[in-house]
Amino acid sequence: MPAERVYTDEQLVAKLVKGDRTAGDALWQRHHRLVAKAVYEVTGDLHVVEDLMQEIFFKAFRKSKLYNPEMGKFTSWLVTVARNEALNHLRRRRRTAHVSLEDTNPEGGFSPIESPSKQVSKRESWSQMLGAINSLAR
Numbered sequence: 001m002p003a004e005r006v007y008t009d010e011q012l013v014a015k016l017v018k019g020d021r022t023a024g025d026a027l028w029q030r031h032h033r034l035v036a037k038a039v040y041e042v043t044g045d046l047h048v049v050e051d052l053m054q055e056i057f058f059k060a061f062r063k064s065k066l067y068n069p070e071m072g073k074f075t076s077w078l079v080t081v082a083r084n085e086a087l088n089h090l091r092r093r094r095r096t097a098h099v100s101l102e103d104t105n106p107e108g109g110f111s112p113i114e115s116p117s118k119q120v121s122k123r124e125s126w127s128q129m130l131g132a133i134n135s136l137a138r
Helices: 011-016 021-043 048-062 074-097 115-137
Strands: none
Touching: 011 021, 011 074, 021 048, 021 074, 048 074
């Protein structure tokens, strides 16, 4: 019985670029722990690691044609992709974490130079939006 051929990372990436999905599976099996560790080092959150793993590999596989073996090892490139994606996740979370509907006041905060009818219109829109959001939460 012939031994199964073991491909290098670079060979697997070349196969992946040509559309071989089994090459992607092999890269996942070989490097998912390394990627998880890189994401955890950035975020410190196991839930984020779970959330980002598939996204990171999907992005890396989509952009695999950008990998250049002459510039370094595949694992270095993959860890860079993983860290960047983890940092992007933290930036997105930080940007959206500043605004909370509970912390806002729909009764105030309108510009004093707005007409009363425009203020009423904004309050009505705000109330409709909160009603719609609350109905989604149920």
